[in-house]
Amino acid sequence: MLTAFVESKLDPTKAVINEVCKAGDPWTGIVKQGQIFRILDLEGNQAVDTLFYNAEDAEERYSAADTIQKQGKLYLTTGSVLYSSEGRPMLTIIADTCGRHDTLGGACSSESNTVRYDLSKRPMHSCRDSFMHALQHSSHVHDRDMTKRDITANINFFMNVPVSPQGALSFADGISGAGKYVEMQAEMDILVLISNCPQLNNPCNGYNPTSVQLLIWNAN
């Protein structure tokens, strides 16, 4: 497995934002150009479904396909540049103690849960419900007129979705653990939209969704 474990020297007590997102909740934030954004897996094996938008113009957003195409590689880790739908760098991953993150698996929804598990699973809490809730309630996305139309293929930090050379795709046990983190520097002003995944039907959260921590540091 290709991994690039790089630790960070940043001091959490110096962070300008230091918040906890509870299991199954959404989180939004603004990361200014040059600032550094860390997502910390507090208890381990927690998928963090994440979308990025240009804070100035949310029509420009994270593009999984552009990111995969430009790096010629499926997985994200230190050195990966996260590209926008306009082909511009949005953030660069500069530290990663997990080693690999997914951007093929998307977010769970009540509708996809009916397909993947059972028609009766529709009422279960899902990432898309969290995204929709945040679009209606978060001060960071208020007045941006964002809807389901703006929800595109996301990153799943700490999630393990291996693809075999034969083209098989699986949701494997997480490779993350308590205290693992990923850190990225913003190349433009970024709106962050997160669903701390509530999925209970597969191993992406170790069948036990838990809290994650979000930290932002000013440049230098």
Place this chain on the structure above:
Amino acid sequence: MTLKFDKHKVLWEETVPGGCHWSGLVRRGTALRLTDLKGSANVSMLLYNAEEKLERYNMPDTLKAQHTAYLTAGNVCYSDMGRVMASIIYDSIGWHDTICGLSDAELILKKYGASDYQTNSNEMYRNAKDGLLVELSKYGLGKRDLVPNINLFSKVIADKDGVLTYVLEHSKAGDDIDMRFDMNVLVVLSTAPHPLDLRNKYEPADVLLTAWHAGLASNEDICVQHCEQNKRGFINTSRFYAS
């Protein structure tokens, strides 16, 4: 049994020249046969529910429901609402990419050089992203509707580290695929090159579109029977049209 292509059931035919773009409404029960006329074709495609265009092809949901990283016969294309939009009922090729996205103007210029309308008229080099955006704009759609797409006829494999390799000469002249549409679908497509195509000459293949009457999926259909997930997906689709 899945209905087989029958020339007596053909509704219309149209050739999309290499590099060009096309869109149209394909109704539930109609199939599109796409034929690679020259070899090494690529068709970048997106699907939208014609009645509610917020509902669209969803690459992650399609892959994870069927535990696959590519598309072939037996696979279906899921919308973000858990419904089967289209299903691959026949495929002579065996692998269609849905991971690598679209070629864009910058990539085409860098890879193949400049060839604009002023110099080369309709032989100009076109790219998939702008082709799809032109088509989407005709229906009031735009950049916000551009999500990860399908690249029919193209194969890209990943090694154990996830490093991607484009497979040369994957699709041959005459290769074809039948996509049955299980909903009323707005189809937008471009025949511009695959973004990871290794060839350094711009010569995208022409693709023949043949619409034919396939009818609705039966319980024995290969796409319905492919996996338990697909059975549930077809139930969701049938409920959408229940009356």
